Amino acid sequence: MSDFNSTKVTNPSTFILQGIPGLETAHVWIAIPFCTMYLVTLFGNFTILCIVKMELSLHGPMYYFLCMLAMTDLGLSTSIVPKALSIFWFNSREINFSACLTQMFFIHCFITIESGILVAMAVDRYVAICHPLRHSTILTNATVTKIALAVVLRGALITLPYVLLARQWSYCRTNIVPQLYCAHMNVVWLACGDTRASSHYGLFVLLCLKGLDVFFIVVSYIQILRAIFSLPTKDARLKTFGTCTSHLCSILVFHIPGLYFSLSGRFEEKKPHPVQVLIANMYYVMPPMLNPIIYGVMTKQIRNQMLHFFVYKGA
Template sequence: MQETPFCLRVGHLLPYSMLDSNITNFTKTSTFILLGIPGLEAAHVWISIPFCTMYAIAILGNFTILFIVKREPSLHGPMYYFLCMLAITDLVLSTSILPKMLAIFWFNSREIDFSACLTQMYFIHCFSAMESGIFVAMAFDRYVAICDPLRHSITLTNPVVAKIGLAVVLRGIMLILPYPLLARRWPYCRTSIIPHSYCEHIALVKLACTDIRISSYYSLSVAFFVIGLDVVFITMSYTQILRAIFSLPTKDARLKALGTCSSHLCVILAFYIPTLFSSLLHRFGHNVPLHLHILIANMYLLVPPMLNPIIYGMRTKQICNRLLWLVTRKGT
């Protein structure tokens, strides 16, 4: 019996008959096939239940944050403007992957146009970079509020907040733009099958039958520049914040200051830890089963958008009180 060949180094065997018809030279209008979660196809419907639940919570929670901040004039400040930016980013991130993923899980709709695949890839990485930038802006806001509270309203005026937000958006747009531009240039002549549940950058360009070191090195540089530098800036901010907090004269003052930062720290950890773990696993976890890798890659895009409004809703007194007031008023 002829041995089944490895057609792609993706961590599992794909039968030759499955790929034979797909091994061709694709044009820019090619259709690609998303496998979903390879090896767990029989459980796709069951996997969709928690994913769909997380998406529903993310949509409801983030729209609630936006609604409360818009309706409550006392929340029209820098911290809540950045929180609204975070909510919008989370809505775009989760919506970029969930509808197509659920179509794969529920209807076996695996095909995706090459242009649509590049668009999805761009939105995922672009808004992930924006979210990281928003965390830096929020850390700076907390730094000024705690370390120099008398100058907070002077330093972070509405025009300054708008400029910071614009810089975060432009940075994400410009840094990630080469991803689809480079990916569109490569010839794809190996297979049309993407062993993933969404169009992840490296998973797509690995299908090219040419040297993709430019794409690989650029994506690694962007990851270092965005995640690496942002983590450094956040760490520096919170080092100064903690010094200022522990130098406060009373225990109550220290606890109050820590309380204002705890929700932000929880959100930061919920975003950066899975992101870092998924990135390291993607590049160095060659012995990790593919389905585990794909599950982790999905979770780091779905869990933060679900957790962020929950954490801020529970830990931010103004938002929690306003939400309770709205609920009790409608109940009477």
């Protein structure tokens, strides 16, 4: 492996992914939970996709968005975990500059797409609960397709400036990325000169665009809760609210840790503890693993199909 560990590197063709700084000796053991989570992610999300495809009763907007969420989770995990495992097991730390920027694009693109999908799912729940008689006419297959394309296009267009800005900087400090993957700010911090454009754009995306997603979700659920509390019986209220619990859990798993790690990484001046870095790295592989479990346990239709597929067919 080439030696790129000098402190002065001008526009390197290769970056070095450090892994978990401070825990290098434990990389082999750290790989075990990462590998396990990735296998669960693959199994769970492919199971969701297969069940929705095979079961005609699940061919509706809610489950189409769920399939889109599953595909996004597969893409996000695959953008990170295989390279991380090669670092843990084979000490394969080098990554080409263009490959680093490509990984950066896909990681942030899938994160932005997932945020948009959660908004689309909130809109679906709002229409289903607040306008149940018009649900099938408002969210037609054509409308769902347009929403899906808009979410994907938005994710790509928002993420592209990350790469374009990062490509134009001169990297003369070091080429060692203190992470498992090429996250935007971790790469930009290695550049010399004035990189405020990258920093400000990243903060704009975090606070404005993702903040806007959270705002739309909150507004949707305010209307949903108003509709639920207007129902005549407690059982009806609980049953209706139960259709939202899996979506709410996915929102909490995705947005709250993501906001904390993004802001703490920007504004905390002290060097984070290695365990904090490990947890921050695991954050990006946790939601893709947890989402199919959440929907498999909390969504009755998915749970019943899973039981029928794995239990009754296996009997």
